[in-house]
Amino acid sequence: MNYDKLFGYLLLLLGIAIIAVTLLYSFKIFTGKISAPDIFKKDIAISQNEIIEQKDLNQENIQDYVSQTVQNSIEKVLPENFTTKVINLACWGAFAGLAIFAGGKIGNLGINLITKSKKEEPKEG
Numbered sequence: 001m002n003y004d005k006l007f008g009y010l011l012l013l014l015g016i017a018i019i020a021v022t023l024l025y026s027f028k029i030f031t032g033k034i035s036a037p038d039i040f041k042k043d044i045a046i047s048q049n050e051i052i053e054q055k056d057l058n059q060e061n062i063q064d065y066v067s068q069t070v071q072n073s074i075e076k077v078l079p080e081n082f083t084t085k086v087i088n089l090a091c092w093g094a095f096a097g098l099a100i101f102a103g104g105k106i107g108n109l110g111i112n113l114i115t116k117s118k119k120e121e122p123k124e125g
Contacts, residue, residue: 036092
């Protein structure tokens with residue numbers, strides 16, 4: 001029995017399995033059935049800053065008022081964990097791309113072993 005050919009088929013199946021599992025998990029993540037792995041987590045800290053009213057504005061606290069207004073506006077537009085979710089999805093996408101690339105390379109090694117063993121087989125006749 002030719003062990004190179006057997007090992008080639010095993011590598012080919014392993015490469016296909018890596019690609020299939022990665023695509024399955026990516027499909028589940030991007031359809032919302034499961035969440036992306038939490039690589040980055042944002043701890044929500046509640047600040048105890050005093051709220052500055054427009055009537056109390058003076059030269060010293062105008063920067064604080066502008067910063068507070070911008071922060072309140074951003075909180076109204078974007079959900080709380082928006083940035084961490086986007087970063088986690090980007091990390092999953094990078095990992096999935098790497099896994100698919102690796103699965104392709106492993107499968108290619110298997111194909112090379114299969115074709116090499118076919119060329120080296122003695123011809124009967």
